[in-house]
Amino acid sequence: MPNVLIIDDDEQICKLLSKVFNRMGYSASYQLTLKEGLDKIISEYIDIVFLDVNLPDGNGLDAIEIIKQRPLAPEIIIITADEDIDGAELAMRSNAWDYISKRESHRDFKFALERALEYRRQKQAKSPEKQINCAAIIGKSRLISNCLDKISTAAHNDLPVLITGETGTGKELFSRAIHDNSKRFHEEFVVVDCASLPEHLVENTLFGHAKGAFTGADSDKTGLMEMADKGTLFLDEVGELPLDVQKKFLRVLQEKIFRPIGSKKEVKSDFRLICATHRDIADMVKQNKFREDLFFRLFSMNIHLPPLKDRKEDIIILAQHHLNSKKDLSGKNCTMSREFLEELKLYEWPGNVRELLNTIDLVFSEAGDGTTLFPHHLPENIRAVNIRNKIKAQNKANTHTPPFFPNKKKIGSIPKLKDHIENTKHAYIQNLILVTQGNIKETCRISGLSRGHIYRLLQQYNIKGV
Incomplete structure (x- = not known):
């Protein structure tokens, strides 16, 4: 019997949905706080989670990533009392199954549950895909695991793939992994760096030319698209294409046929296309800087590579792996100090993985014959940025932390802890209402509290909405 969990601070809604789902023949339970809900997900097997956004102890959207890290993680359906467009989009980008408003009918909730369960059954019954070789991709974070799952999917089909991400996140590395694990692995992986090609040479490089096509064309030249026949064509920084x-190029994708410059004959090329860019192609389409029809052809599959700052648990793994490779080449064994x-x-790491690996190369050289790496070995710019951030964090902490040695003459004026907490809470809600000008939806979003919780605090402290 499938297990359904509802996490919402509105007990009336929880009881109502539990009753509806139990009547459908499922085992339904509920928790009123995010912590209690997460504890239940960790301790029990759950198939479907109906997760509220604004909870007393946190934001449901922030918990999606935590839930997804669980083995056999449940499908997540976000529920909210607000028509929050941004929240709905974020839920989908976080890989939630669905997003439904509390204003919807019982029938809509039942339909959402049935569809999620059907998807889950099909997913669990699906035969496991072949293991893929991604030894060159280093990292154990959930974000990288998601990308590896997408590589597996991409490697087992022939659809165009668009890989997006900041500079230095490894877009070409992931592209090669798709090619190496595909049925085309024994053919060419042809790289075209669109950003480095002069505009007048792009067409010639891609399509090639016939002898005599222009001054200086003393012989036929094979274009890179023809060289990629039966293999993979990788267009790096595709946003730079004129x-x-x-x-x-759109016609080539549709027909797999093109004509070299100056040639009377058309050439066939059955290549698989993978593109990469650090630019926002969708925004370029809006600005008429990129063709919309080509964008939709390229966007069959999208793999977005996360910046290194969003997967900090991989930083040490990457650094250690690269340091080990340096040891294998030089014979020098370096260790990294705790500091x-x-x-x-x-x-x-604004330069992402590329910047990290370059830094490890530098400090390895900087250490000379030393066997331990210390902060002093790091480049000056990194140390300067870090010390600035440390001072900012310390100053921020000092504004909220009383002195370690209080003035004894003023000890008698220090209020009781309970009173201090109440006064602070009162001031916080009062200031928040002023800042949001009484907008309860915005107040809930900033504070992370539910609408009901906000109204209770307003009543408790006799605060009038603006």
Whole structure:
């Protein structure tokens, strides 16, 4: 019997939905706080979770990633009393199964549950896909695991793939992994760096040319699209393709046929296309800088690579792996001190994995004959940024922390802890209502509290909405 869990601070809704789901023949239970709900998910097997957004002790959207890390993680249906468009979009980007308003009817909730269960049954019955070889991709974070799952899916079909992400996140590495695990692995993986090609050479590079097509064309030249026949064509920084080339390239994708410059004959090429970019192609489409029809062809599958700052648990793994490879080449065995590791985790890494690996190369050289890496070995710019962030964090902490040695003359004026907490809470809610100008929806979003909780506090402290 499938197990359904409802996490919502509105007990009336919880009881109502539990009753509906139990009548459908499922085992339904509920928890009124996020912590209690997460504890239940950890301790019991749950198939479907109906998760509220605004809970007394946190935001449901923030918990999606935690829930997804569980083995056999449940499908998540976000529920909310607010028509929050941004929240709905974030829920979908976080891989929630569905998003439903509390205003919907019982029938809608029952339908959402049935569809989620059907999807779950099909997913569990699906034969496991072949193991893929991604030894070159280092990391154990949930975000990277999600990307590896998508690589597995992409490797077992022939659809165009668009890989997005900041500079230095490893877009070409992931593209090669798709090719190496596909049925085309024994054919060419042809790389085209669209950003480095002069605009007047892009078409010639991709399509090739016939002898005599222009001055200096003393012989036929095979284009990269023809070289990628039966293999994979990788367009790095596809956002840099000129608009006129985009139009011609769209036909190639549709027909798998193109004509080299100056040639009377058309050439066939059965290549698999993988593109990558650090730019927002959807925004470029809105600005008429990228063809919409080509965008939809490229967007058959999208793999977004997370920045390194969002997967900090992988920083040390990447650094250690690269350091080990340096040891294998040089014979010098270096270890990273605890302080050095802390500095690596503190830094934001705007250049992502590429910047991290380059930094490890530098400190390995900087250490000379030393066997232990210390913060002093790091580049000055990283140490300067880190010390600035440490001071900012310390100053922020000091504004909220009383002195360790209070002025004895003023000890008698210190209120009781309970009174201090109540006064602080009162001031917080009062200031928040002023800032949001009485907008309860915005107040809930900023505070992370439910609408009911906010109204109870307003009544308790006799605060009038603006």
